[in-house]
Amino acid sequence: MIRGIGTDIIEILRIGKAIRDPKFLRKVFTEKERDEQENRGNKVESYAALFAAKEAIVKAMGTGFRGIEFTDIEIFHDDWGKPWVYLHGIRQDDWSLSLSHCKTYAVAMAIWEE
Template identity: 45%
Template structure:
């Protein structure tokens, strides 16, 4: 049964601007594994923006928004085939457990100017 749905869209230039304005932006928002993945992909702003949108979509699917969750508590990972999936940590995992959410599926896409993600909590 679907327990939550979230979607987010972001202009890629906003992520580019945040990275240039604040050198610690990546460390504050993303896990070490996520940052390593970005480095493997030459820090492509579209990839970073897609992961950011996925985190936003996930907190919406949890029904909490970001207020009770740290950004790094939601980790976007990739299967060997490249399919994104979400791993929850700390308070995000606690909230999911309290709502009997066992999994959050995510889909990420982008165009030249925008990144979008949709998350469905089960």
Template identity: 45%
Template structure:
């Protein structure tokens, strides 16, 4: 059963500007693991914009949340997945058999992400 869905789109140029103009942006919105992943990528602004869009999409799917409680990771094949902590994880724990699905895509100008929160209970 679908519990919530969220989508977000981000202008990559705005993220690129934020990276170079305001170092606090990176530390305010991204976890250490996300920053490490971002540093390893050749398309840095695109990668960070995709992660930012995914975090926003997750917040919309849940209905609330904190950016630092939402971590976007990637498996060995590059598929993104969500790890939650703090109050956001507590909120999700109240949903029986909750599963969060995310997808991220980007073009030269925009990054977009979609999140789908489901309960596998009937």
């Protein structure tokens, strides 16, 4: 059963400017996420997709970021590139996540299932 669906879209340029600030990077992305993105050829687009994913997840939960930090949500990729969700200290339910980007936008859709 689907408990919630969330989607988010963000301008890549906006995230490109934000990730120049180390404080922003530490506030929004876990160390593991930062390490993974730094090794990617399209790191700005990847950071933007992760940001959109975290926004989509809290929208699916229906809570926004009340009582939850950006770094409580960790997105990682398996060997095939499929994104997975890990929620630190919160509900551990099944999530489906789809991420995409073009030159100007990144988009994410999150489905929270029982």
